[in-house]
Amino acid sequence: MELRHLRYFVKVASELHFGRAAEALGISQPPLSQQIRLLETELGVQLFERSSRKVRLTTAGRLFLEEAKATLAQADHAVRVTRRAATGEVGELSIGLSASTLYVEMVADAISTFHHQHPDVHLIFKELSIDAQRDAVENGGLDLGFVRSRAKPILPESVTSTCLITDRMYVAMRKGHRLSACAGPVDVAELAGEPMVHYPYDREGFLDDLRKLFGSIGHRPRLVQETHEMSTLLGLVSAGFGISILPGSLRRLEVDTLHYRELSGETALSSMWLLHRSEGASATALRFIDLLRPADQIATRAA
Template sequence: MKVATELHFGRAAEQLGISQPPLSQQIRLLEQELGVQLFERSSRKVRLTVAGRLFLDEAQATLAQADHAIRITRRAAGGEIGELTIGLAASALFVPLVSHAISAFRSSHPDVHLVFTELSMPAQRERVAAGSLDIGFVRSGNIPFLPSTVMAEHLVTDRMFVAMNKKHRLAAEDGPIAVSALAGEPLIHYPYEREGFMDDLHRLFSNAGIRPALALESTEMSTLLGLVAAGLGISVLPGSLLRLEVDTLCYREIGDDDALSSMWLLRRGALTNPAACAFMDLLGLT
């Protein structure tokens, strides 16, 4: 490369820190190996042949590609590029710790492709264990039941609130409300399996000695709140969802001591995706 760019064996040898004869010998050996003449030599100057010029162009492109491959590999190892798959409970993005971490990760790792999927706890547990999901956010009052290959990291604990239309009889008062006051009220709920938040809900009502009057279910949080706002029933929600403000809705905290629900992060015991490790750093879970 140096001889091709300098077109002078002496200067090229000097820049390479070797004497001229070994350099000339290396060029001759290369020409013999290729079976072509790369340089036209005379007592006055050195010129590239047509084959030499093409060889130089291809060699420079190959070296540039090799440098690019090295940079890409190092960035991938540092979690700067690649893909990060994240499972979400319905309320996960309304937890400030989670939303702030996602925003910070997008700013610091703009070349990582983020894939979000809303999934129930059983589905997240299965996919994290199988490796098709890097991390998952699930809601449960207690530590989730998990296989030995999956770990749960506690993030935050929320109080539970009851959402109702502002004209509902229970909206006339302020302050905490006992879950026993919800007996017989038609309950609009998210249709997750009886695990995670639904398990928290049944436990809460059972401890109060009543059964929830499950009335309607909705797969969309906006629809659920719309049904409550329309007066078709009440809903019990984690406090993080109070950020979803609707003019005709009223929220009251449930005062029972066990009216709690936590957000957990699920991950495999040994993370292999550097991007997932970088995301965990932002959550302070390293």
């Protein structure tokens, strides 16, 4: 049994006239009659009562009509869904995140716009390290990734990176800290020996950038506490447990007892990179990428 047999049957059942049904289907009447008889033979039931004057459905035919309509509707739905999936309008989009990704205005706006424009696409977010995102994008476990690193991430040929924005680094400290009296940029040398609360940043990414920053003055950052929750990190800094160095985008997390100061120097920078497959990216992923507009400017304290 093929879908065309069901379409033939439904048309005859709606017209209750083989001639009119054949004309509507764009075929001649004899082949239509033959196809209906073959359908009845396959089902082992009579679907129509035929006479020289009229055609009407049997009881079995009336029941079969409802099922045939439902089957055709489901088949049409499957075709529509498949076509929409091929153009990126439905399905899933898996996105890897770093701790500060959602606080980058460009990324947050793209997610909001995409969700509004494509409500039938299920967005899946996973906070992962650079290593994990790189591997997942390469093997298809992620469609897109967002990672933090001043330098361009080291990637296999199958994965492409695009720099979306470059932030200044900022120092978060408790109000009343010795460095909180000023609002201008602070030199990293003034932070030497300061206890620091830090997020478990990727060694290849932000944490490595942090170590290089202090290495430029012949010091190592004094990391006294690591926390996996950004809210806990800011809470500890707010409680005076230590300072923290963060990408500028995280200043959106405002706490009344915190004070932020920009870090001075050419190396006090942090970039957000978009990762995606070099070839074979899904139509859904490409639709999302189109919403991102890389900026060639450094986000300063005025941003």
